[in-house]
Amino acid sequence: MAQQQQKLAEVGPERLRLMDEVSITMQVLSISGPGAELLSPGEGPAFAREYNDRLAALIAPHPDRFAGFAHLPSANPEAAADELARTVREHHFWGALISGTIQGQFLDSPQFAPLLARAQELGVPLYLHPGVPPAPVRAVYYENLPNELGQNLSMAGFGWHAETAIHILRLIVSGTLERYPRLKLIIGHMGEMLPVMMARADLTMPPSQTKLPRSISQTLRDQVYITTSGIFTRPPLEAALATFGLDNTLFSVDYPFAPNTAGHQFLANLQMAPADIAKLAYGNADRVLGL
Numbered sequence: 001m002a003q004q005q006q007k008l009a010e011v012g013p014e015r016l017r018l019m020d021e022v023s024i025t026m027q028v029l030s031i032s033g034p035g036a037e038l039l040s041p042g043e044g045p046a047f048a049r050e051y052n053d054r055l056a057a058l059i060a061p062h063p064d065r066f067a068g069f070a071h072l073p074s075a076n077p078e079a080a081a082d083e084l085a086r087t088v089r090e091h092h093f094w095g096a097l098i099s100g101t102i103q104g105q106f107l108d109s110p111q112f113a114p115l116l117a118r119a120q121e122l123g124v125p126l127y128l129h130p131g132v133p134p135a136p137v138r139a140v141y142y143e144n145l146p147n148e149l150g151q152n153l154s155m156a157g158f159g160w161h162a163e164t165a166i167h168i169l170r171l172i173v174s175g176t177l178e179r180y181p182r183l184k185l186i187i188g189h190m191g192e193m194l195p196v197m198m199a200r201a202d203l204t205m206p207p208s209q210t211k212l213p214r215s216i217s218q219t220l221r222d223q224v225y226i227t228t229s230g231i232f233t234r235p236p237l238e239a240a241l242a243t244f245g246l247d248n249t250l251f252s253v254d255y256p257f258a259p260n261t262a263g264h265q266f267l268a269n270l271q272m273a274p275a276d277i278a279k280l281a282y283g284n285a286d287r288v289l290g291l
């Protein structure tokens with residue numbers, strides 16, 4: 001863990017060296033874990049502003065190699081919307097990253113309307129990353145397991161991915177994405193299990209029940225983009241390409257939680273047409289992030 005913390009903090013020669021070793025030209029940097037959203041609505045904005053200014057200062061020496069996703073005071077949605085706009089305008093950040101639930105709420109709660117509306121207006125994506133499960137969820141689902149496996153199961157072992165999938169599905173079935181039809185969302189880990197559940201979701205929650213004009217699968221393909229981050233085996237990619245489609249799939253490593261070499265080897269070994277590899281490796285990211 002300490003070694004990962006050191007790698008997270010270092011944004012300079014060593015990070016660039018590891019990128020160059022595997023021909024990674026660009027990394028998008030963001031905060032790892034919760035922050036401003038844990039503070040009160042009054043305290044969060046100043047924390048997020050300072051963090052974003054520090055991140056921008058780290059990026060500034062290498063603007064052709066690093067870019068940023070904003071950290072937002074999400075417990076104060078009006079301030080979060082303003083901070084997103086400020087970072088896009090002043091620091092040229094490419095969107096924002098949100099980790100998990102926000103004080104027990106998902107983004108389909110009406111209180112987050114100002115943030116979703118501003119992201120749509122700015123044309124920048126929100127990256128929905130997993131977060132630490134709320135205490136009641138941990139207590140019921142993940143406690144009383146040996147060897148600290150409950151913590152692993154609750155996060156990278158499974159729980160993180162299920163939570164993010166639920167987050168996306170709530171945004172769809174609540175009608176939130178119909179209210180913001182140009183809002184772009186990004187999720188990692190090869191689609192957080194949604195590719196293998198897309199047909200099942202359509203079957204069990206059809207438009208006749210949701211009362212929405214689009215099916216769940218159509219909304220996913222219209223507004224949600226997925227990355228390969230941390231998942232480097234072929235079957236999940238095949239499921240992602242067969243459901244979300246190549247144009248919605250972006251290459252990502254998840255450094256330092258996954259090594260750059262593993263991501264590079266995975267990409268290099270794919271038996272795909274060169275034009276498709278180019279889309280996956282960088283073309284889709286250029287388009288979605290507005291490079």
